[in-house]
Amino acid sequence: MAKHAHAGKAYVVDVNMGYGHSRAAFALKDLSGGEVLSANDYEGIPDSDLRSWVQSREIYETISRMKPIPLIGNALFEALDRWQQIAPFYPRRDLSRPNLQLRQIYHMIQRGFGKHFIEKLSADPKPLVTTFFIPAFMADYFDYPGDIWCVTTDADISRAWAPLNPHKSRIKYLASNGRCAERLKLYGVREEQIFLTGFPLPKELIGGVNSAIAKDLITSRLCNLDPNGIFHERYQRTLQAELGPLRCKQTQSAHPLTLTFTVGGAGAQRPLGVQILKSIKPMIARHEIRFNLLAGTRKENAEYYRNAVKDLGLEQELGSWIFIPEFTSREHYFEEFNKTLATTDILWTKPSELSFYCALGIAVVMAPPIGSQEEFNRLWLQYVGGGVPMNDPRYTDEWLRDWIESGGVARMAWNGYVEAPTHGTYRIEDLVLGKTSELRPLPLIV
Numbered sequence: 001m002a003k004h005a006h007a008g009k010a011y012v013v014d015v016n017m018g019y020g021h022s023r024a025a026f027a028l029k030d031l032s033g034g035e036v037l038s039a040n041d042y043e044g045i046p047d048s049d050l051r052s053w054v055q056s057r058e059i060y061e062t063i064s065r066m067k068p069i070p071l072i073g074n075a076l077f078e079a080l081d082r083w084q085q086i087a088p089f090y091p092r093r094d095l096s097r098p099n100l101q102l103r104q105i106y107h108m109i110q111r112g113f114g115k116h117f118i119e120k121l122s123a124d125p126k127p128l129v130t131t132f133f134i135p136a137f138m139a140d141y142f143d144y145p146g147d148i149w150c151v152t153t154d155a156d157i158s159r160a161w162a163p164l165n166p167h168k169s170r171i172k173y174l175a176s177n178g179r180c181a182e183r184l185k186l187y188g189v190r191e192e193q194i195f196l197t198g199f200p201l202p203k204e205l206i207g208g209v210n211s212a213i214a215k216d217l218i219t220s221r222l223c224n225l226d227p228n229g230i231f232h233e234r235y236q237r238t239l240q241a242e243l244g245p246l247r248c249k250q251t252q253s254a255h256p257l258t259l260t261f262t263v264g265g266a267g268a269q270r271p272l273g274v275q276i277l278k279s280i281k282p283m284i285a286r287h288e289i290r291f292n293l294l295a296g297t298r299k300e301n302a303e304y305y306r307n308a309v310k311d312l313g314l315e316q317e318l319g320s321w322i323f324i325p326e327f328t329s330r331e332h333y334f335e336e337f338n339k340t341l342a343t344t345d346i347l348w349t350k351p352s353e354l355s356f357y358c359a360l361g362i363a364v365v366m367a368p369p370i371g372s373q374e375e376f377n378r379l380w381l382q383y384v385g386g387g388v389p390m391n392d393p394r395y396t397d398e399w400l401r402d403w404i405e406s407g408g409v410a411r412m413a414w415n416g417y418v419e420a421p422t423h424g425t426y427r428i429e430d431l432v433l434g435k436t437s438e439l440r441p442l443p444l445i446v
Contacts, residue, residue, distance in 0.1 A: 020352055023354075026202075086158045086376060131151045155381075174197045221363075225363065325340075366387050
């Protein structure tokens, strides 16, 4: 654990398996003075704890990458998914009985898993904010002397997110949406321990409670996503009421039309990026669209995409109309990812935690979900109108062009901006620090 780890007003804790939990923690780093602690990767972690974390990550990432393999991949992934399955929400009923996954987690904790980590934090107790449930369970079980907060990172959650004895637990939940808030009640968490905040989004793309940054960014996107003015004409009064006088001409924008494709931590959908690249090659060559291929922190993924660009004869567009950045660390990845999103009009991603980023006014095209939690993210994203499942990627140049020219993608961007919660980061900060919030309570949309 770094020497300056205690500089902030709270501890922000993630588990660096995949990007979802770390992405949420990175948005909350101001609470901890910029330091995010990883419960599975810190200085002095006992070998036994490290082995347990590494084994669970390797199993998940290996099975995720194998999922596209016919028969074997699907069978393995379905077995893993059933283990962490989310029960049907309706009819509302008591779902507090622990599942096998939760019992196994607590069996490990009872044998000392995580005790060392919690003891280190207990030496200087502050509010503990974690974006993964296991560190919250550890803190609760080992009597951490400070407040314990747990941030949900999907649109619905399995029973494993609530503690073994939810009625007795001190864990307070920061729910990313109304469904998670209601789900926690079914799992037996006391209502006074549940706070509906929204997902923590990066401050640099919001700008503050009353900032115009988010409005400026959505205005620029709408210029690119509605080239024929169809959406603007239909929603003129609404747009002027929310954004003020229209600040763009249909032939101008602060950046070219930009599509960003992102690969998850396990890299399971890496080939999809090449399929998209092949299809939109003529659009890139004519400088009609800029394409970002975000391959995460795995250098082999970035090399894979660079080779695809060379094979397609598009090397001259690298660095201007095709971007394949490499990142030196996870922190560097999150920093640059947020900068990239500032000039992204369309985000193509599996429905992970990035589904919540539709709130920034970025239209989302969804790759196939991986896991039951992403199925629920997909449903939520369609429910708020901020994204749609992808069409055949081989013909992206045709259907994406049609969607844009008809104003449909602009409508998605606007729906996400209006309907999805934007200020989760600020609500969470206010609650953790005991401040009175300037923000209105979120409506309970399930």
